[in-house]
Amino acid sequence: MKLQGKKILICISGGIAAYKINFLIRDFIKKGADVQVLMTPSAEKMVSKLTLSTLSKNPVYTEFYSENGTWNNHVDLALSADVILMAPCTANTLAKLVHGMCDNLVLATYMSAKCPVFIAPAMDLEMYQHPSTKQNLELAEDFGHHIIPAEHGELASGLSGQGRMAEPETIAQIIEEFFNATQSLQGKTVLITAGPTYEAIDPVRFIGNHSSGKMGFSLAKEAADRGAKVILISGPSAEKTDNPNILVHRVTSAKEMFTKVFDHFENVDIAIASAAVADYAPKEVASEKIKKNDDSLTIELVKNPDILKTMGEKKSKQFLVGFALETQNEEENAKGKLQKKNLDMIVLNSLRDEGAGFKGTTNKIKIITETTVTEFPLKSKNEVAKDILNFVQAQILK
Numbered sequence: 001m002k003l004q005g006k007k008i009l010i011c012i013s014g015g016i017a018a019y020k021i022n023f024l025i026r027d028f029i030k031k032g033a034d035v036q037v038l039m040t041p042s043a044e045k046m047v048s049k050l051t052l053s054t055l056s057k058n059p060v061y062t063e064f065y066s067e068n069g070t071w072n073n074h075v076d077l078a079l080s081a082d083v084i085l086m087a088p089c090t091a092n093t094l095a096k097l098v099h100g101m102c103d104n105l106v107l108a109t110y111m112s113a114k115c116p117v118f119i120a121p122a123m124d125l126e127m128y129q130h131p132s133t134k135q136n137l138e139l140a141e142d143f144g145h146h147i148i149p150a151e152h153g154e155l156a157s158g159l160s161g162q163g164r165m166a167e168p169e170t171i172a173q174i175i176e177e178f179f180n181a182t183q184s185l186q187g188k189t190v191l192i193t194a195g196p197t198y199e200a201i202d203p204v205r206f207i208g209n210h211s212s213g214k215m216g217f218s219l220a221k222e223a224a225d226r227g228a229k230v231i232l233i234s235g236p237s238a239e240k241t242d243n244p245n246i247l248v249h250r251v252t253s254a255k256e257m258f259t260k261v262f263d264h265f266e267n268v269d270i271a272i273a274s275a276a277v278a279d280y281a282p283k284e285v286a287s288e289k290i291k292k293n294d295d296s297l298t299i300e301l302v303k304n305p306d307i308l309k310t311m312g313e314k315k316s317k318q319f320l321v322g323f324a325l326e327t328q329n330e331e332e333n334a335k336g337k338l339q340k341k342n343l344d345m346i347v348l349n350s351l352r353d354e355g356a357g358f359k360g361t362t363n364k365i366k367i368i369t370e371t372t373v374t375e376f377p378l379k380s381k382n383e384v385a386k387d388i389l390n391f392v393q394a395q396i397l398k
């Protein structure tokens, strides 16, 4: 079983949903996990320590020191965990943990940990919608943590809305899927290009495009979660990651991206080119800001190097994935690129599909190989990243 022998450290903070953790612990224990529970002081008012310790078969700690004078070593607790689950995670604990506050055993343990962290927030609907909560959840995601979103329904306040902690079965399923997937890219190095490129015209202007970099960052996170070492080479993008398994190189132009890619390409197992690389760049970059003296201005453009095509030419062991954004004869053009660039598969986004493409948070793709076309429904880019990597893995194992 996937959870057999896994050390799960559950940190409970003071939300009513704490009572649901009893069921979650029982489920984890049944599946062979080793469960250690920590609580914030206010969580003690919500659920009985005796119940939690009986179900988890381990003592439950709240303070740095136990009554008998022994020190509850937060570093040992943190480093021995395979995974930390913050559930329920109150607005207060969430805010503290993303801002480095450390005034209780749960927070000190969290800060000492190196393992993956899952956060299942639980709070009233207005608190969940508050800009500070939203920002704190984004920060936690930037740290590489996994957010298990709150669900809609009746809340302890009597109000109804989003804020209920995800059900124990949902949390258990997510943790199990994580352990199941973790091993799948262990030992592999994955190179991902992401975002747009900016091609300078003069010191203040550039030619660019609307790519957000979200698809590439989602792919990087998913590959890292599956145990891969990820080299992410991104053009200008607002996306961030502090995931220790993702080495991020920020570049600006296609030529810089090209150089960085080929610093690493030889040693990678999988390369995924999700960047929207500018096809052309100005032939000359003006050294001073261009003045608007004339009624028209002509900028001569020259072709940029095709990074992916060059990867296709140099490829030896690498499994090579390209992206195509087409507006007409989509499948035919994508297939053409698959062959021309010597790819193993190509991910096709169509600008005709609502919600697809490189600007938003969702995408609708087709995956095309030499012999197959597989269509996927509209999904979040995180889910699309899972589909793409599942497909890559299935191809590699063939």
Ligand code: C5P
Binding pocket: 193, 254, 273, 274, 275, 276, 277, 278, 279, 304, 305, 306, 307, 308, 309, 321, 322, 323, 324, 325, 337
């Ligand atoms: O030929 P086209 O630009 O449509 O191909 C798109 C694919 O090629 C994407 O995977 C993109 O990342 C990659 N590409 C590249 N270098 C370029 C142009 C596109 O790596 N100069």
